[in-house]
Amino acid sequence: MVDGAYRIPGKNQAFFWSGTQYARVTYNVGGGDKLEFGPESVRYHWKQLAHEDIGRVDAVCPVPGNKERLYVFSGANYVKLGINTESLVRSLVTARTPITKGWTTLGRAGWDRIDAAMVVPGSETNVYFFRGKEWIDVSWEDELVSHGTIAESWPSLVEAKFETVDAILDNYDNTYYVFSGDQCARIRMDEDKDTLVTGPYCIADKWTSLHWI
Numbered sequence: 001m002v003d004g005a006y007r008i009p010g011k012n013q014a015f016f017w018s019g020t021q022y023a024r025v026t027y028n029v030g031g032g033d034k035l036e037f038g039p040e041s042v043r044y045h046w047k048q049l050a051h052e053d054i055g056r057v058d059a060v061c062p063v064p065g066n067k068e069r070l071y072v073f074s075g076a077n078y079v080k081l082g083i084n085t086e087s088l089v090r091s092l093v094t095a096r097t098p099i100t101k102g103w104t105t106l107g108r109a110g111w112d113r114i115d116a117a118m119v120v121p122g123s124e125t126n127v128y129f130f131r132g133k134e135w136i137d138v139s140w141e142d143e144l145v146s147h148g149t150i151a152e153s154w155p156s157l158v159e160a161k162f163e164t165v166d167a168i169l170d171n172y173d174n175t176y177y178v179f180s181g182d183q184c185a186r187i188r189m190d191e192d193k194d195t196l197v198t199g200p201y202c203i204a205d206k207w208t209s210l211h212w213i
Contacts (some may be wrong), residue, residue: 001190002179002203003156004060004116009067010087014169017042017057018213025209030186030198035209052096053080056091061117064140065124076112078102080123103129105144109136118168118176121189130165151152156194160185179203 004017013026013036022045023038026090043055054074065071070090080094100107105168106114111131120126135153137145149155150165157165162180169177173189175197184206185199203210 001181002167002184002210004057004072005167005177005179006060006062006070006084007170007172008088009172009188011085013021013108015060016213017167018210020056022046022057023209023212027207027209028177029173031206033207038046039212041111046090048081048090048092049074049079051092052077054079054096056082059114061118061127062170064119064209071090071115071117073099073114076100103138103142105138106136109144109147111136116165116168121157121174121185122191130168133163135165153192156187156196159196160200162200179206 002016002018005014008013012028014023016023016025020042020044021039024036025033026036028035032164033057041059043050057072057074059073061071063071068085069080072079072081076098076099078099079092079096081089082093098114106129114129114131116130120128120137126145127138129136129138133149135150139145150163162178165178165180167179174190178185180185182203184196184203185198186197188195188197
């Protein structure tokens, strides 16, 4: 399954993570993709993660308001990385930190791990976190905004028959690819309204570059 995905700002390319491996893929929104690099070892090619003893990625999310920085979640911890979108050179911004310490709101909700995350559309302060069948909206100030279940709050995912979310890829056009198990769907987010655009479909059928997942 896809564990994490991050579109490189200004490019039609994205990083994908699965288990201990990752790859860089060129893709067109709506269809068409090509494997550019990988799959290769996360620990070997992401030295900043290896330095923090991270060898696999559970979720990735751009920092709200700064797409050239990203949170990388692994197990009960996370780090913040910087990425040069031209050279793709990465740097460590914040060392490995327990999720419950850096995001105390998640800790109070009983979440010490997450499955997926995305910046709230139109916001430069808030993040949606997903775990199991639930989601939480948390502000930059680490305050709880809202909390619920996917079944109650995400009609696009209900229509796609997704009970859980493994990864989310922001296309930077108000649409997102959502990955769940071996399935994928594309949804649109307009303010607080989400709608299903395409899918669900089998990842292996639509993303030939992800044959290794």
